Amino acid sequence: MSTLNTQYECDGCGACCRSKLVDIYEIDILRNPRIAEQMIPLREPGFDGEIGYLNCVSNGGCVFLRDDNRCGIYTTRPSVCVLYEAGSDDCQQCRLDAGISRLEPMSLTKA
Template identity: 40%
Template sequence: MPNPSPADYECDGCGACCGAYLIFASVDDARREPRIEAETQRLAGWLETPKWAYRLHPLPFHESCCFLDADRRCSIYETRPTVCREFAAGDEPCQKARAMRGLPPLEPLARREG
């Protein structure tokens, strides 16, 4: 079987990526999801870019993104930031995040179903 592509994977909702990487949101993300502005940290003006205006992770006293609920599910999934929408299940960053949390590699769908 050739190497699987990210399209061959489906996120299992482990939440590992939400604690392994810096997570930033844009002003447009905050317009789509008002909780971003209300509950995260706005970057200093000189640090802002078109993609980065708010920091969701890391924040003080949080081990992962502040929008993960007690079940490690995204509480703003439908309106999540673009960076989260672009994160691909099964790609190298996903697998590294899982390994850092002591989770097994995410298997391609064909292997999980078969």
């Protein structure tokens, strides 16, 4: 479980990119129109203005996930991905579900 004083750094395991439904909002499409080509649109606007989603659960993961487990649209990735926290309870559960050990906190040394 992450705490306020514990910091984690993503190690690029890709577990979250293979096991989530990623909510897509209008701002995401404005940043990267390719997202609209890949998302599954909602018939009715969703919660908080969601207009669609990327299904990262099927077909081995997010369509934008590269072979090296890095995001192919990192600088313009969806807002939900930007806000996703390495080491969060959800991150740790995705790792465990994928058979990957828990992410360890970063070592913080005093200067």
